[in-house]
Amino acid sequence: MSDPTTILVDPQVERDDADAAAMALYLQLFGDGTIGPHLFGTGEPRFRVHDAMLRERGILALGLHASGHRWVADDEGAHLVDGGPENGIFSPYNGSFRIRCPDCREMLAPGEDGSESLEEALAVWCEAPNSAYVVCPSCASWTPLVDWRSPGHDFAVGHFAITLYGAHLRGLAGGRDHADTALRHRLGDLASDFVLVFARA
Structure with missing residues (x-):
């Protein structure tokens, strides 16, 4: 059975700027002991979580995504290089999701x-993301794909993302719990602007 991911x-x-953002967070989390420096497992590249509080919440691994880049191992741990499958589209693997027009x-x-x-727009995003616009069939507004949101937390696009493997941390969507806010801040989401997607890996 696949594992839940946040x-x-x-x-x-x-x-x-996505590769620099991912590398900076990797160095920060490795430096403070949240994650180990080395890639592990097969499939999606991920780092083992050492932080006790995260492990208690079911998060056993963490992945960092940068569009157009992939992680490779080195003597010190890992680094990003050009290429790879990252396209900045995050949704369930069956492609089913519902999103809301930002205007109507x-x-x-x-x-x-x-x-x-x-x-x-999904096809355009992979090649020219700044040109990926959606025409709403209800109000005819023409808005960037990146501005559309999923109330069910099953879709988002963005060039930098963090995957927490092992649990759906639904409290992150509420923003009322101090521990959830602290975790967002720890991951660089100081204004709670990061979009949540709950999926499985």
């Missing part, structure tokens, strides 16, 4: 009537 996606980091708040999902613009 993904925090930063919608503001530009593609050219109507919902839209792939495969529904009027979703052609959404499907085109």
